Structures are given as C-alpha cells and as structure tokens.
Amino acid sequence: MNITMIGSGYVGLVSGACFADFGHVVTCVDSDASKIERLLRGEIPIYEPGLDDLVASNVRQKRLFFTTDLAPAVKGADAVFIAVGTPSRRGDGHADLSYVFAAAETIGKALDGYTVIVDKSTVPVGTGDEVERIIREANPNADFSVVSNPEFLREGAAIEDFKRPDRVVLGVEDERSKAVMAEIYRPLSLNAPPLVFVNRRTSELIKYAANAFLATKITFINEVADLCEKVGANVQDVSRGIGLDGRIGSKFLHAGPGYGGSCFPKDTLALLKTGQDYSAPLRIVETVVAVNDARKRAMARKVIAALDGSVRGKKIALLGLAFKPNTDDMRDAPSLAIVASLVGDGAKVHAYDPEATSQARPLMPEVVFHEDAYAPIEGADALVIVTEWDAFRALDLEKVKSLLKTPIIVDLRNIYGVDEVRKHGITYVSVGRA
Structure with missing residues (x-):
C-alpha cells in the first residue's frame, strides 16, 4: 500500500x-x-x-x-x-x-x-x-x-x-x-x-491510560524505595517479590530518579487536563505527577547528603544525561533537575553521556562535558550515575577510586551490588537499599 x-x-x-x-x-x-x-x-x-x-x-x-x-x-x-x-x-x-x-x-x-x-x-x-x-x-x-x-x-x-x-x-x-x-x-x-x-475515542484514551498506569508503577516503587532505606529493606528484592505476581508484573518496578522522556510527563499532564475538562478528576495521577516532580529534586539532595550536606565548590562527576539508555532524548530527563539543583548549590558539574551530549549542551550551559566515562571522574568529589547505560555497568572500580578525589559513588540506578563496590573501599550510596 x-x-x-x-x-x-x-x-x-x-x-x-x-x-x-x-x-x-x-x-x-x-x-x-x-x-x-x-x-x-x-x-x-x-x-x-x-x-x-x-x-x-x-x-x-x-x-x-x-x-x-x-x-x-x-x-x-x-x-x-x-x-x-x-x-x-x-x-x-x-x-x-x-x-x-x-x-x-x-x-x-x-x-x-x-x-x-x-x-x-x-x-x-x-x-x-x-x-x-x-x-x-x-x-x-x-x-x-x-x-x-x-x-x-x-x-x-x-x-x-x-x-x-x-x-x-x-x-x-x-x-x-x-x-x-x-x-x-x-x-x-x-x-x-x-x-x-x-471506537476512536476509546483508542485515544487507551494511550493515555497506559502511560499513566506505567508512570504510576514507577512512582509507586520509588516511594517504596524511600521506605526501604528507612527500615533497612532492599527495594530490588521487594520489586522482585511483588513483580513475580502475575497480576502485577516485573516491568517498570525499578527504583530510580523518576520518569522522564517524551511521553510520560506530557501524557500524564494531558490526561489530568482531560479529566478536569470532563469533571472527572484523576486524583491518583495528580499525585503521581507531583511525587515524580519532587523525586528528581530529592535525588540531588541525596548527592548533597553523601557529601556531608554541602557541594559548594566541589566537583561532581555525572555519568548519563539522557532520560534512559539507548536514546539521546533529553526531554524531562531527571538529569536536568539534578544538575540544576547541584549547580544552584554551588557544585561544579562535569558529565559524560554516550549519545546525549549534543542535546544536553544547550540545556546545561554550566556543565563541562567530556568524551569518555573516566574523564569527568578525575579529581571529582563524587561520582553520580544518572542513566543506566550498559557502558557504565562494568567500570573499572579500582581505576574509578584512584581518579576520585574522595571515593564516593551515588548510584541512582542501582546498577552495582553494594558489596561489589564497597570491597574497593568506595563509599556507595544507592536507591532503596541500606
């Protein structure tokens, strides 16, 4: 045709x-x-x-x-x-x-x-x-x-x-x-x-309802992750334990810095507006949007807490800028809010992303961009993993430790095991794990 x-x-x-x-x-x-x-x-x-x-x-x-x-x-x-x-x-x-x-x-x-x-x-x-x-x-x-x-x-x-x-x-x-x-x-x-x-109207609503539901799953597990940190539980084990239930499923139950990209942020907002227009408010989706917005800023606070409450004058290395791996999409990426908060608190941010640098550069004029994963780490007071690119899953941790000014990794995607990092003498902060 x-x-x-x-x-x-x-x-x-x-x-x-x-x-x-x-x-x-x-x-x-x-x-x-x-x-x-x-x-x-x-x-x-x-x-x-x-x-x-x-x-x-x-x-x-x-x-x-x-x-x-x-x-x-x-x-x-x-x-x-x-x-x-x-x-x-x-x-x-x-x-x-x-x-x-x-x-x-x-x-x-x-x-x-x-x-x-x-x-x-x-x-x-x-x-x-x-x-x-x-x-x-x-x-x-x-x-x-x-x-x-x-x-x-x-x-x-x-x-x-x-x-x-x-x-x-x-x-x-x-x-x-x-x-x-x-x-x-x-x-x-x-x-x-x-x-x-x-029918046509049902089809239009299916798209928004699907994205809002997936956004809700992400936001739900992120709130559970916060509780895990308080009570000494492991959010990855919680995710597996509930995800094996066929009624729930394992997808979109990975704790992290919140959802971004071209779909979930705008689609949840548009669905909220449609609900308001038809006098059918969507309270759950309203909460999802508010919690997700706050989540991104909370991740910056996690980095600041790992550095004893202040990043002023300190160099922070960021690995990953795109909202997810295998794309260069920076739309509503968590890195935007994280960088803005860190820079606002006086940090000097250096970053690397395998594909998103050209998209990120005009959005982050204060950031120093590098051409490989190890370059921004040299002399940094902390390394922050923001996007779970495969290239970041097997870093030479001994080399990372030697490059860092202070051996601190804040892993916002939980791509490493706690013991795996700590055996190298690195202070390791992750999401939803003790």
Whole structure:
C-alpha cells in the first residue's frame, strides 16, 4: 500500500521505516527542510539503535522516500498518518494540538479519492472528531475516514516494539477504514499480535491510560524505595517479590530518579487536563505527577547528603544525561533537575553521556562535558550515575577510586551490588537499599 507519514521525528521516522520494511511504499513528509535534507543524505536526526540501517536499506530498495512537499504525497496515498508533536501547552499542561490541526487542514485540501487519515500522534479524547471536522471544512467533497492508531514505542527498542508489538490499537468508525488498517498491519500476522479494534475515542484514551498506569508503577516503587532505606529493606528484592505476581508484573518496578522522556510527563499532564475538562478528576495521577516532580529534586539532595550536606565548590562527576539508555532524548530527563539543583548549590558539574551530549549542551550551559566515562571522574568529589547505560555497568572500580578525589559513588540506578563496590573501599550510596 502507499503510505504517507506526516512528521519525520521519532514516531514518524521509526513508523515509516518499519512500514517500508513490511513492503509498503512510504513517503515521509516534514516541514523542516534541513531535516529532510539530512535524511536524503542518509543522516538520521535522532539516535535509535538500528534505525540508520533500516532507513538506508529501504531507501535503496525504493520503498522509503523523503520530501517537504505534502500535497503530491497525500494525493497518491491509501493512508496518511499524522505523526507530529503534541508537546505540553504552556500554562495549562494540555496537549498542544496546533501541529495536528494544521496537518489536518493541509491534508484536507490535498485529498483525491478515498483516503484513511490515521492519527499516530498522542492526542486527547475527541481529537479525531476535530480532525474530521477540519478536513470536512477544508474539502466538503472529500472521501475519507479518520482513525486513531496510537504508538507504544519505547525509545531504545522502538523497531522491535513496532515489529513485535504486544498489541496494535485501532480506533475506527467504519468498515472501510477497518479493512485498510487490517491490510496495512497484515505483515504482522506471523507474529500474531492482536489487532484491537475499538471506537476512536476509546483508542485515544487507551494511550493515555497506559502511560499513566506505567508512570504510576514507577512512582509507586520509588516511594517504596524511600521506605526501604528507612527500615533497612532492599527495594530490588521487594520489586522482585511483588513483580513475580502475575497480576502485577516485573516491568517498570525499578527504583530510580523518576520518569522522564517524551511521553510520560506530557501524557500524564494531558490526561489530568482531560479529566478536569470532563469533571472527572484523576486524583491518583495528580499525585503521581507531583511525587515524580519532587523525586528528581530529592535525588540531588541525596548527592548533597553523601557529601556531608554541602557541594559548594566541589566537583561532581555525572555519568548519563539522557532520560534512559539507548536514546539521546533529553526531554524531562531527571538529569536536568539534578544538575540544576547541584549547580544552584554551588557544585561544579562535569558529565559524560554516550549519545546525549549534543542535546544536553544547550540545556546545561554550566556543565563541562567530556568524551569518555573516566574523564569527568578525575579529581571529582563524587561520582553520580544518572542513566543506566550498559557502558557504565562494568567500570573499572579500582581505576574509578584512584581518579576520585574522595571515593564516593551515588548510584541512582542501582546498577552495582553494594558489596561489589564497597570491597574497593568506595563509599556507595544507592536507591532503596541500606
């Protein structure tokens, strides 16, 4: 089938490349000419493992194309996916839908023949209705359907998630669009993921509810971790003990500095706003958001406490800046709040991240960035592990100790065993463990 993907950011590029790999012909459209120029040169504007090879392969096989010219791409498409950003709107936390609505209007003017318009962006309940209205207003004679198809891609594992999903959620309102979507996802039949067909508003809500629930699990185990430290328990053992219960599951029960990234922060805020708009307040999610915000600042206080209550004039080495490993995404990364707090208290912060430095540099002008994991540690008063990159899991601890001015490691991701570090004569502070 011929597919047009509007938006060549994280969701659009990964989805477009994967659809092309299924055998569809995909045209990725973006209004950012510099981004399209980079893609045409074979440069990938985001870091996602395996995406460069996937894009290059499908470009060679003439199944994947890039352009800034939307109208011709829409005219020849069986389905047009809207995969533009929906950031939190300043002031009220609601999703900013201006990019979605602008795309809908442009699509409407270019439609020629029956086309399925698919909202891949994360949008509040009722957005599909408004997209349909905008397109109808722009082109009263257009023959089209609007479908909701939310993405559930984990950064760092997005290609695997797309090709081997737990489920594909499809919000449809008619049989024609249902048949088109079933055909688009037919190549997944060998992996047999369920195609969950629901109405459009249900599909829109599923995405927000899923992310809010996962954010709740993260926040819950972080609060349990604080209790573990007080009572002398081990949060990793608690996580395993409850995660083996099939009703709970082990995923998203890892204590740390709080959630960040492109989805959970903005989606929980948008869900709260939707609840308020419909007079159905979501008190649990409200608490999750508040606790998570406080969590990041609390991690800075943990570092300060490890240095006898003051970091003024001290050098702090940070390993990891991205909100999670295998991505360069700095959106709402815990490192932002941690660095701001440490610098505000007079610390001199030196940092290294395998992929996120270019994204972090303009966000952290006070930080000194380095090119390898050991460089920021030299002469530091403490080492803080913020992101659990694999490259940090097997540091030479003897070398680390020799480089540190004072042998202190604050591990906010619990990637080391307590005894393993302490046998090297290093003071070791972790999360939720004595």
